[in-house]
Amino acid sequence: MATLTELTSAQHKDLHIVPDAVMQQISKQHMMNVHATEIANAATCFPVFISRNSINGRLSISALTNLVAGHNLYVSNGHWDPVFRPIGLQTLPLYLMQRPEDPNQFTVGFDSSSECFATSGGEPLFTEDGKATSLLMEKSKLLESELNMVRQTHGFLQAMEKHNLLKSVDLQVKYDNERVNVIQGLYTINEDQLQTMNTEQFEELRKAGYLMPIHALLMSLYQVNVLVNRFNAHSLTEKISEVKIEVSKNLTNN
Template sequence: MAKLTELKSKDHQDLKLSEDAMIKHAASQHVCNLQAHEVANAATCFPVFMTRSSTAGQIVLSAMMSFTVKENLFVQDKTWQSVFQPTSFRTYPLFLMQSPENEKQCTIGFDESSSDLSNETGLPLFTSEGKASPLLSEKTQLLEAELGHMRQTYEFTEALNKLDLLKAVDLQVHYQSGEVAVIKGLITVDEDKIQSIDNQALDELRKKGYLAPMYAMLISLFQVNVLITKHNQLTSHNKIKTVKIEVSKDTTAS
């Protein structure tokens, strides 16, 4: 991510957001970060996997929206084509950042080089009195709530990891042309291991509300078929024949 600048009314009162910023951003994203509380809703629309961050090594949740990098099958004709819209799309192009004044606090930041923000045209982020516009207020509320959701997500993924309930998988995308593309680095819940854990551990997962997102992730695997259908409807060449989910031989992913 680019270096962020703290958003302040006294410095950025004239800043405006392009009306199509979210949809342009979403159109180029084949995966989208999720928080644990979003998994159940996301699973009704997309396959949901975990991946391990290449920088911090932390496990993150993601919705898959295409088999092709920089392509989103749920953006067509400049409109969002799914019932569920992830929070990370709704808050774009604003982000949480560490406060320059207090390293223990977070504030709202933005990328000054973003073409989606300007002082000339678009939807205002501040009123003429320097107060947050309704648009900015909505995004700020979502971002502030993300602090708690990020902690919950970390605790959720760590709990599953410690109980050894995760497994690394690969997606083998078989095209009608004979080409096979393999998508690696994906992690899902190991259903067999859920069945074998002791009752105390299972009850603890239930009390923490983790069973719903766990099973939602498993059910979401069937949404791979939705991606296949959408891909084949939108392309006249290189159609997909089938996608196989295989246990990965690369154990470092989990």
């Protein structure tokens, strides 16, 4: 993610959001961040995986919207197709960010270099007297609720690591011209480990409310077939003939 700037009425009174540019940004996202509490809903539309940031090592949860980078198969004719919209899409192009003067506090941030913003046209974020518009208030409220979701997601991912429930997988994507592309760096739930957990460990997950997102992650893998169908319906050149989900050849799953 680009460096974020704290949004203030004093410095950004004339800032407007450009809706078409926001949708254009979404249309290029082949992976979308989702939170643990969103997994069950996301699993009805997308395959959902866990991945690890190569820079800071942090885990995150993502819905896969394409098997090819740079294009979202769930955006058509400038519109978002599924009924479910992750909160991260609803708040775009605004984000949660840590306050520069106090990292323990969060505020509204934005990417000042993004084409999603302009000083005229589009939808204003502030009124002429510097007060938040209804659009900004709505997005700020969503970002406030997202903060709690971030904390819940952190707890969920910590529990997955603690109980060794993460399994590194590769997606072997085979095309009708025999070309094969391997998508790496993804994790799903280790079913074998889940089945061998003792009663105390299983009860810990149940009390924390983690059983539903765990099973939803596993069930979401069937949505890979939906991605294949969407890709083949859009592609004018090569078609996907098969996708295999295999245990990563990398011996380290953590």
